[in-house]
Amino acid sequence: MRILSGIQPSGALHIGNYFGALRQFIDLQRENDAYYFVADYHALTSVRDADQLRAYTFDVMVTMLSLGLDPDRATLFVQSDVPETTELAWLLTTVTPMGWLQKCVSYKDKVEQGLSAEHGLFAYPVLQAADILLYDADLVPVGQDQKQHLEITRDIAERFNQVFGGGKEVFRLPKPHILESVAVVPGLDGRKMSKSYGNTIEIFDEPAAIKKKVKRIVTDSTPVEAPKNPETDSLYHLFKLFAAPDELAEVERRYREGGIGYGEVKTRLADAMIARFAPARERRAEWLAHPGRVEEVRAAAAERARATARRVLDRARRACGVG
């Protein structure tokens, strides 16, 4: 199957990005033809400093490589290295009803908060549809927050097929791949972990910073001896992502019976986080010491991605009669 997904270079990647997306990227690269990209065109809606965007883009490439994405198996490219994306976005825009975009949460939320939104944020689901359709993707691994955008991608593809395809399929219809257990990873305050909420723990935070942040995870004031409900506790939710099965069973039992304090769970969670990413941290130091290698991966992937993109874009251009 052709797999495709992207991550925005709008800051350092966090635990939510890891469980919601990156871990699936790694699993799916083994048996499939995987394309993963750094979504720098998308990040332009929030990052307004050219040097910073370049630095974040490089950092996301390094993060993907350090976590185990293998450039020999997966095509790890940067979105803007394939300018065909923006041309396809325009073709798709011509068949996208305004009403579909007005319903999208990322845009609606901003407007409801009284903030002004640029056209880029409004049209972002169309660019995302172009990202996906350009590679004939079958499956798109994402977190729950992207479900609505995936539905719009399918709607746009169907509409284009209908309007210009004359009964033939111009675009393949992709499906989302969302793992329920990690669909929404909570942040320090219990809301979805998100850069814009300032409630993140970064994958490559220094161990001391991880310990400090974990201590800030919001819990209720149930005393140590009292039973606690693991299902409603975001600390437990995070612990579950990192703990070994026997350790989890022990902690769950002690939550339900009483006799475990949040302080103990926090210490164990911080230790497990630091241990989980220790090998990746070492690989990261290696990649950072050889930036030229990262650029080589990027250049080779851009060539592969562009060849695929060109074929699909030509198909779309022929279907609608441009060029």
Ligand code: AQP
């Ligand atoms: N908390 C999360 N739980 C599960 N999955 C998550 N993802 C992000 N946060 C969580 C998934 O990570 C992938 C990359 O997302 P993105 O680059 O579009 O970033 P995002 O969703 O915009 O991440 P943030 O931190 O929430 O950024 P801001 O605050 O800038 O909007 C996606 O598959 C996403 O589902």
